[in-house]
Amino acid sequence: MDVLTAIKERRSIRSYLPKEVEPEKLKKVLEAARLAPSARNLQNWKFIAVQDKNTINLLVDACNGQSFVGEAPVFIAACALEDGGLMGCGIPRHVVDVSIAMTHIILEAYEQGLGTCWLGSFNREKVKNILGIPDKAVVVAVTPLGYPAGSVSARPRKAFEEVVSYEKF
Numbered sequence: 001m002d003v004l005t006a007i008k009e010r011r012s013i014r015s016y017l018p019k020e021v022e023p024e025k026l027k028k029v030l031e032a033a034r035l036a037p038s039a040r041n042l043q044n045w046k047f048i049a050v051q052d053k054n055t056i057n058l059l060v061d062a063c064n065g066q067s068f069v070g071e072a073p074v075f076i077a078a079c080a081l082e083d084g085g086l087m088g089c090g091i092p093r094h095v096v097d098v099s100i101a102m103t104h105i106i107l108e109a110y111e112q113g114l115g116t117c118w119l120g121s122f123n124r125e126k127v128k129n130i131l132g133i134p135d136k137a138v139v140v141a142v143t144p145l146g147y148p149a150g151s152v153s154a155r156p157r158k159a160f161e162e163v164v165s166y167e168k169f
């Protein structure tokens with residue numbers, strides 16, 4: 001599958017089959033995160049893949065009750081090991097780095113026939129407590145991972161002309 005096809009076809013999945021994710025598929029998804037680029041190549045990150053059902057059930061509450069989190073057989077928390085400070089442009093590098101890695105995760109998951117749903121609605125302290133994440137680490141994004149329970153139509157995007165300009169704003 002070429003990259004643009006994966007980008008076009010991927011959907012946020014909010015319903016999962018009770019079917020295990022094969023270890024080799026999970027490994028590929030996590031490998032895609034490991035290979036992501038990062039500012040200064042610092043790789044200031046850790047990706048935690050959770051498969052224990054009891055732990056995943058606890059994470060539903062930590063994800064503000066988003067119940068579909070409890071349907072998926074895997075949960076991935078993408079963390080920065082520490083607040084990496086600001087880049088020269090004033091943007092926090094750890095947030096950018098981990099977000100790129102999470103993008104790799106969701107695209108490789110799609111390539112493997114798996115669904116994800118990037119979650120920004122979660123309680124960082126609860127996720128940290130449940131997963132034993134050190135105080136100084138930052139949970140940037142989380143996602144369930146599993147086989148989609150059905151197909152999902154494409155959600156709308158703004159028109160190309162509205163979001164792209166050439167030469168000037």
Ligand SMILES: Cc1cc2nc3c(=O)[nH]c(=O)nc-3n(C[C@H](O)[C@H](O)[C@H](O)COP(=O)(O)O)c2cc1C
Pocket residue numbers: 010011012013014066117118119120121122155
């Ligand atoms: C940074 C970010 C945070 C998001 N947080 C949530 C969330 O907490 N819960 C949820 O159900 N979807 C969440 N989403 C998914 C978006 O709602 C979804 O990407 C958007 O509606 C477009 O749909 P699509 O991913 O199927 O193209 C999030 C997506 C992003 C990129």
